[in-house]
Ligand code: ATP
């Protein structure tokens with residue numbers, strides 16, 4: 001059976017882009033494959049953070065994932081920091097990676113520009129940890145949003161390099177990026193991706209209804225008033241239409257027909273209703289999950305993940321001459 005691995009950083013609460021770009025794919029895949037889904041708490045340490053919040057957000061994200069449909073009896077849901085083998089492999093791969101390749105990463109450049117000297121070298125090295133997260137399980141496939149493609153290419157490159165330098169051990173993991181929802185854009189800037197670390201332009205799935213409504217109604221739109229799908233000329237409304245399409249399963253043509261002669265205001269109001277309707281059940285379920293219950297789920301996940309990771313680590317240590 002194919003093994004899938006992916007992750008989400010506890011850097012804020014789950015936003016719609018996370019759901020449409022990655023989570024909905026995982027929910028599909030868990031019925032066919034062995035899925036490992038990690039809460040990447042070590043990745044969240046790469047930028048300034050509050051320890052208390054990190055703990056709270058980690059549990060909140062885990063609850064959200066379960067409420068959205070991640071089934072802990074099928075998917076191995078765990079915390080990255082619970083599996084020390086990731087860090088061992090991170091060091092081994094870190095000794096293979098080219099510094100220049102890390103400095104080329106878009107996310108590194110953006111974050112470094114944003115935080116300047118407030119961040120340490122974790123922000124530079126984090127793609128190596130991400131490679132280790134994936135390779136320690138010898139995963140076949142990694143479902144991610146478009147923004148993670150460059151990091152995944154690096155993971156593939158490091159797997160090849162390890163195999164060439166030492167011995168063929170790692171599979172070269174395939175990248176899986178959904179077609180239409182690979183990059184949901186911010187509500188405040190249609191040229192920037194929606195990110196949970198930038199809540200202004202972000203539709204947080206479990207946010208208060210009133211705030212979701214305000215954010216949608218205030219979302220930037222394009223010139224003219226027509227609800228028409230044209231990502232080049234009308235990027236803002238096209239982004240909202242992509243969201244609406246995936247919440248309602250309507251085609252772009254059906255959406256254009258539905259709003260013919262109507263304006264952005266009516267469209268946004270309908271989008272808000274579709275959003276609330278789509279996530280109603282998840283929002284209800286999340287409130288019923290206690291901290292104790294979710295901690296139990298994460299502990300069980302950690303036991304399973306450690307078992308796979310440690311078996312591979314043993315072999316890797318032999319290959320590289322440490323055992
Ligand atoms: P941060 O701002 O802290 O980086 P994020 O919203 O980008 O948060 P991540 O935890 O980095 O979330 O990513 C989790 C998954 O969601 C990844 O697979 C990522 O590619 C995907 N993803 C993130 N944002 C979007 C988006 N706007 N559209 C589609 N997929 C996305």
Ligand code: MG
Nearest residue numbers: 009147195196
């Ligand atoms: Mg991100």
